[in-house]
Amino acid sequence: MSNLSESFLKLVSILDELREKCPWDKKQTVQTLRHMTIEETYELADAITDEDWKGIKEELGDLLLHIVFYSKIGVEQNKFTLEEVIGGISEKLIARHPHIYGDVKVSDEEDVKRNWEKLKLKEGKESILSGVPKSLPATVKAMRLQEKAKQVGFEWENKEQVWEKVEEEMGELKVAVSDWQSVNGEDLTLQHKKVEEEFGDLVFSLINYARFLRIDAENALEVTNKKFTRRFTEMEKHAASSGKNLADMTLVEMDSIWNNIKKHS
Numbered sequence: 001m002s003n004l005s006e007s008f009l010k011l012v013s014i015l016d017e018l019r020e021k022c023p024w025d026k027k028q029t030v031q032t033l034r035h036m037t038i039e040e041t042y043e044l045a046d047a048i049t050d051e052d053w054k055g056i057k058e059e060l061g062d063l064l065l066h067i068v069f070y071s072k073i074g075v076e077q078n079k080f081t082l083e084e085v086i087g088g089i090s091e092k093l094i095a096r097h098p099h100i101y102g103d104v105k106v107s108d109e110e111d112v113k114r115n116w117e118k119l120k121l122k123e124g125k126e127s128i129l130s131g132v133p134k135s136l137p138a139t140v141k142a143m144r145l146q147e148k149a150k151q152v153g154f155e156w157e158n159k160e161q162v163w164e165k166v167e168e169e170m171g172e173l174k175v176a177v178s179d180w181q182s183v184n185g186e187d188l189t190l191q192h193k194k195v196e197e198e199f200g201d202l203v204f205s206l207i208n209y210a211r212f213l214r215i216d217a218e219n220a221l222e223v224t225n226k227k228f229t230r231r232f233t234e235m236e237k238h239a240a241s242s243g244k245n246l247a248d249m250t251l252v253e254m255d256s257i258w259n260n261i262k263k264h265s
Contacts, residue, residue, distance in 0.1 A: 012082065015068050030073055037066045049222050095119065117151040128152055139218045142207045159212035166209055169202040227265075234261045 018025040040062045047055030071082035096119050098104035099112065106112050117128050125131060128151060132144045149155065156162045176198040180191040210217040235257050239246050246254060 011064070012068055015065070015072055019072055028069065028073070030070060033066060033069060033073075037063070040066060045222075049219055049226070113147075114151045117148060137218065139203075139207060139221065142204050143211060143217055146208050146211055156208070156212070159209065162205070162209045162212050166202070166205045169198065169205045173198040173202050231258065231261050231265060234265070 015025075020026075040059060044056065044059035044063060046052075047059050067085070068082065071080070071085050074080040074085075075082070094101045096116050097112075098115065098119075099106040104115065106115065120131060121128060128148050129145060132141055132148065136144065156165070173195070176191070176195045180188070180195050183191050207217040210220060235254065236246060238257050238261070239249060239254075
């Protein structure tokens with residue numbers, strides 16, 4: 001038996017024992033594990049964004065535990081086994097890679113993606129978009145929707161066209177904001193919804209542009225979030241070292257500190 005097999009079977013054995021003897025593990029259900037699985041997935045995403053390989057390894061272990069845990073519950077509920085989970089994904093990978101395990105020819109990764117979506121439709125999917133989870137964060141969902149639509153040719157030809165769309169959406173947002181500021185009463189609420197809609201269209205277009213630049217929009221925004229957090233925290237420390245509180249400082253004073261921090265980070 002290989003070390004990999006031994007390690008995996010050890011994990012399964014430990015989970016079996018915990019499920020039998022640990023009061024906390026005994027009580028868990030697929031519903032109680034759900035939010036923890038989501039949290040672990042985001043922790044893995046954080047580690048990936050930071051390129052923290054030690055963290056990635058640790059979070060992958062946590063997610064693997066959850067997979068084994070769900071499978072254990074699946075056996076208890078007479079729904080499925082761990083072997084069926086592994087066998088199912090193995091069969092799916094073989095079926096969806098006919099260019100490796102069959103006689104289909106592909107020239108690049110885009111051919112692979114198109115074949116993948118065609119095979120999913122043959123498997124019973126009603127729409128090429130149906131595989132996008134409803135609960136995905138909006139930025140990630142927008143990227144996935146755009147990528148899937150691309151597989152049937154619903155795609156701009158180049159990034160210049162996409163940027164023109166971004167500028168068009170910016171113009172429509174400006175008009176909506178101007179109209180919103182000039183109305184009152186019930187029309188104010190209706191026009192605000194229009195502003196929200198146009199803002200969403202603009203963000204969707206920017207995400208599309210990021211895709212054409214081969215940028216992960218979700219990750220890019222998270223990098224900016226982390227940068228803002230780091231700089232703002234430094235600004236708080238700088239103010240505190242001068243015996244001041246940010247709330248008591250003017251915007252001009254805070255801008256001065258912020259710009260100084262930007263020069264060094």
